[in-house]
Amino acid sequence: MKLIQDAFGSGQDLAMLQMCIRAVVVFFMALIMVRISGRRTFGKRTAFDNTLVIILGAVLSRAIVGASPFWATICSGFLLVVLHRLLAYACIKSSFLDRHLKGMSMPLYQNGKLNKHNLTRSLLTERDIMSDVRSKGNATKLEEVHEIYMESNGEVSVIRNT
Known part of the structure; x- marks a missing residue:
């Protein structure tokens, strides 16, 4: 546990190596999140999809620079991706939602x-x-x-x- 704490650091007083380690982990986590959210996130480029991309980028950047707790930020990113996926699925089932969320x-x-x-x-x-x-x-x-x-x-x- 101490090794992980030393590698990731905490708060905003991070060494360059700690930020680099965070960046590598966030990169792979973001890659997993994008795979979970599906191809449409970057393929369709609707306001519905762009909203996820913008917010996810903003949220995950906070994990790299230590502006927010690392694992809480990663979990928030996953929550956003799952929410996007659930809403996209709901849009398949509901033309009302599709019309209002995607236009x-x-x-x-x-x-x-x-x-x-x-x-x-x-x-x-x-x-x-x-x-x-x-x-x-x-x-x-x-x-x-x-x-x-x-x-x-x-x-x-x-x-x-x-």
Whole structure:
């Protein structure tokens, strides 16, 4: 026990070696946490997933620098990951939760018309839309596009006419 205490230190008065040992342990713990949270955490990039990434980074950094008790901080990180996973599973079962935790896609262009209200809600301009039409829809005019959506992860998707 004394060996572990000496290796990890306590409080904020940590030696460089103690912080390095903490960093290595936190790295592997974070890796395990990310594996537990699932691929969607970094793949989907929704507000729901980004929230976990930001908070987990902030929490785990405290363990490295000794701003919070080491093992309590690690346990808090695991709790956040398990909560994220449980909520993601609950979203599979409940469309209400899915809609409110992850958000929904929003039509920006349909039936030959731009939806000005949704453009404003998405903080996008017509120039932004035209940029996405060119880069994602491989088109130069809106007439070549069937629909455009702002997806729940903030990406704009462009569906060309068939």
